[in-house]
Amino acid sequence: MSISKFVSDCFDEGMRVRRDVCRAVLITSLVWMMVDVVVLFHFIDSGVSTKTATKIRAERRSIDEIEYTADIETKARLEILLKGLSFSKDGPGEMGSPVHIDPSKEQERKEKFKLNQFNLMASDMISINRSLPDYRSSKCRESATRYKNFQLPLVSIIIVFHNEAWSTLLRTLHSVVNRSPLELIKEIILIDDLSDRPYLKKPLDLYIQRFPLAVHLVHLKQRSGLIRARLEGSKLSKGKVLLFLDAHVEVTQGWLEPLLYRVATDRKRVVAPIIDVISDETFEYITASDTTWGGFNWHLNFRWYPVPKREMERRNHDRSAPIQTPTIAGGLFAIDRQFFYDIGSYDEGMQVWGGENLEISFRVWTCGGSLEIHPCSRVGHVFRKQTPYTFPGGTAKVIHHNAARTAEVWMDEYKQFFYKMVPAARSVDVGDLTERKALRENLQCRSFRWYLENIYPEAPIPRGFRSIGQVIQPRNGVLLWFKCNFIATNFCLKMILCGCGTSISFYCFYLGKQSV
Template sequence: MRRFVYCKVVLTTSLVWVLVDVFLLLYFSECNKCDDRKDRSLLPALRAVMSRTHEGPGEMGKAVIIPKEDQEKMKELFKINQFNLMASDMIALNRSLPDVRLDGCKTKVYPDDLPNTSIVIVFHNEAWSTLLRTVHSVINRSPRHLLVEILLVDDASERGRGNFMKLRGAAASRGQVITFLDAHCECTVGWLEPLLARIKEDRKAVVCPIIDVISDETFEYMAGSDMTYGGFNWKLNFRWYPVPQREMDRRKGDRTLPVRTPTMAGGLFSIDRSYFEEIGTYDPGMDIWGGENLEMSFRIWQCGGSLEIVTCSHVGHVFRKATPYSFPGGTGQVINKNNRRLAEVWMDEFKDFFYIISPGVVRVDYGDVSARKALREALQCKPFSWYLENIYPDSQIPRRYYSLGEIRNVETNQCVDNMGRKENEKVGFFNCHGMGGNQVFSYTADKEIRTDDLCLDVSRLNGPVVMLKCHHMKGNQMFEYDAERLTLLHVNSNQCLDMPSEEDKMVPTLRDCNGSRSQQWLLRNMTLSM
C-alpha cells in the first residue's frame, strides 16, 4: 500500500521540466507494485505534450474529437477515471483558454497588498495529464507574488481519506489564505485576485469561484452561469438553483458583485487561514467524501461568517457522471454517516425532517459528535431555523407545514408515491410501505403538496396530476385539505383528488367532488424509529 505523501511545488522560472520529473519521481518512489519500465515511458510522452504549440487539440477550450479508429480504445481508457483520458492526454498541459469573465470584471482594479495564498490539491489515482494541467493553469494564471506554494497531497491509500488529506494539506501550508482545488481543474485568467480581494475586505468571507464545466467526454471548456447558486434538496444532496430575485436586488443588479450562496460545492474555495482554524477546519469524524460541503456551509453561516460565489473568478472543473472510486461499505454508507453527523450537530429539530426522508440514515453509526457540538457552543452559533429564515428562505424544506408523511387513500389503502420520477412526470400511486422515502409528501401552509422541490400540479379538468417545480404562486398547485371530509380540493378546477382510473391504475386523478371514499385521504405525519 502506498503511503500518504505531499509535495510542495517550488515556484521557480525553471519549473516547466521540473514539474514533470517531480511528479514521476514522486510516483516511482511511492509505488512498490508498478512496472517501472512501463511507467517511466510516461516521461517522454509528457514532455511531448509540454512542448506543443498553442495550435493543438483543445486549444482555447475547444472540444477534442477522437478519430473513429480510436473510439474503442477511448472507451476502455474512459473507465479508468470516468472521463476521456485519451482526449486529456492529447491536450497541452498549458493549453489556452478563453476569457469568460463578464466585461465589468475585466476592468476591475485590485489592491496591491492582497493576502497571499497556498494552493492545496488532493489527488487519488488521478490522471497525470489532468493533474499537471491543473498545476500549470494555477502557475500560468496567478500573479507570482500572490502564490506562496502549491501543495500536492497524494491520498493513495486503499480506503481513501479525502477530508483527512485536506486537513493534512492545510496544516502543511504557509499562505495567509488557503485555496482548495480539485485535481482536474483549469484556472482562467484573473481567477485568483477577486477571491483574495474579497477575503481582504472581510476575513470571515469564504469565497468560491464560478465553477465552469470541462466536458468529461471532449474536454470542451464551457462557461458556468453567474445566475446560479448552491442549495440542497430534502436528501441533503447539493444542487444548483437559480439565484433568487432577492439576491439580485441586494446587489442592485450588479452581476460583478459576489453572490451570497447558502451552500458551496465544496472542492473549490478560498478561506483565510486563521479563520479556517477558528471555525473548526473540517470535521475530522467525517469519512472520505460527501456531506462535508454542507456541513461547512451551515457552520460558516450559523457561526457568523459568509459564503459567497465571486462572480469575477472562473475555474473549470471536469464534472463526471460517475465516480471511479469505491468506498468501504459502499458510497451510501459513507455519505449517510457524514450527513448524520452534520444533521445531529447543525440542523436542530429539522434533522427529523431529513431522517423521515432518508430513514436508512438513522441506522448508521456516526461516531462521537460531542467535540463538534462543543465547538458550536463555543462559537455561539445561531440555530438552523435562523439559517433557513435569513440565508435560505427559498429552501426546499418548508418551514411551516400541516403534515409530513404519507398521503393514504381511504378506499384502496394505497399511497401517493413519487416513484422516483422527475419533473413534468405523473405522480404515482402504490401500496403504502411506511418506510418514508418516495411516499413522503409535505402539505404546506401555502397549500402545496410537495415532494422535495416538486409540487403536485394540475393544469386541466380530470388531470393528469404531474410533478412540477414549486412556484409558490398557488394557481394549479393549490390544494385545500378538509380535515373533516378528508378531501383534497384542487382549487383552480374545483375538483377533488381521487384514486386512479381504470385506464391508468398507477396515477391519481381529479374528478368532480362527490363525497365518495375514493376521494378521502389521510395525511399522516411520520414518526421516527431511532
C-alpha cells in the same frame, strides 16, 4: 655532542663565538625536535586513519551510485511519460474547444474512460499548457484594476488527489502557474491520498521541481479521503489564505485576485469562483451561468439553483458583484487560514468524501461568517457522471454517514426532513458528535431556523410544520406505486413531488373544514 655540553662550551670554555649566534642555534635545534615528534605521531596513526577514511569513502561512493542509478531510472520514466503529452499551444482543444476521438479508436477510448471516468484519450491529446479565452465580463476586467494598488495576502493552494490522471493533474498545475501572479502564491501543496499509480510517485516528485515556485508533495501512508487529506495539507500551509482546488481543473485569466481580495477585506468571508464545466467526454470548456447559486434538497444533496430576485436586487443587478450563496460546492474555495481553524476546520468524523460542503456552509453562515460566489473568478472543472473510486462499505453508506452528522449537529428539528426522505440514514452509525456539538455551543452559533429565514428562505423546507410523512394513493383496491411527501403545517397539507422539492398541489384545512 649534547645540547647542554654545547651550551657549556659556548660560555665556559671561552669560545670566540658571538652570544646571539649561540642563541640562534639553540632555538633552531628545539624547533626541529618538535617537527620530528609531530611527524612520528602522524605515521603511527596513519595505518588506522587511512583504512577508516578508505572505508568511509567507499561507503559514500556506494550510496552515491545507488542514488544516481535510481535518479537515472526516475528521469527515464519521467521522460517517457512526458513524451506522451503535448506542451505546445497548437494542438487539439485550444481555446477550450472540444476534442473528438477517431471512431476507429472507440474501443480504446472506452477502456481508458473507465480509469478515471472521463475521456482520458482526449485529455492526453490536449496541451498541458492549453490556451483558454478570457471569460470575464468587461465589467470584471475593469474592476480588476483595484487589485493593483491593494496588498493581497499570500495564498497556499491545496490540491488532494487519488489516482488522478497524469495529464489532468499536470494541466491543473500548469494552468495555476500560467494564469496566476506567482508573487501571491506562497506555495502549492499536493497531497497524494495513497495513489497506487507509479507515475504519481517518484516521477511526480521529480517533475514538480521544474516549477518556478514552491511545490510540496506529501504521500500519505494510508487512504484518508478528501476531508482528512485536506486537513493534512492545511497543517503544512504557511499562507494567510487557504485555497482548495480539485486535481482536474483549469483556472482562467484573473481567477485568483478576486478571491483573495474578498477574503482580505473580510476575514470571515469564504469565497468560491464560478465553476465552469469541462466536458468529461470532449474536454470542451463550457462557461456556467453567473446567475446561479448553491442550494440543497431534502436528501442533503448540493444543487445549483437560479439566483432569486431578492439577491439580484441586493447586488443592484451588478453582474460583477459577488453573490451571497446559501451553500458552496466545496471543491474550490478560498478561506482565511485562521478563520478556517477558528470555526472548526473540517469535521474529522466524516469519511472519505461527500457532504462536507453543506456542513461547512451551514457552519460558516450560522457561526458568524458568510459565503460568496465571485462572478469575476472562473475555474473549469471536469464534472464526471460517476466517481471512479470505491468507498469502504459502499458509496451510499459513506454519503449517509456524512449527511447524518451534518443533520444531527446543525439542523436542529429540521433533521426530520432529511430522515424522512432518507430513512436508511437513521441506521448509520454517525460516530461521536460530542466535539462538534461543543464547537457549535462554544461559537454561539445561530439556529438552523435562523439560517432558513435569513439566508435561505427559498429552501424547500418550510419553517413551520407539525408533521412529516407520505401519502400513498390506492385505486380500485390496488395500491399504486406513487408516493408524495406531505408536510402538515399550521394550515395546510402540502403535497411535494418526491425528489425535486416542487409543490404539485395544496390541500388546505381551515378550522376542520376542507377547502381546495
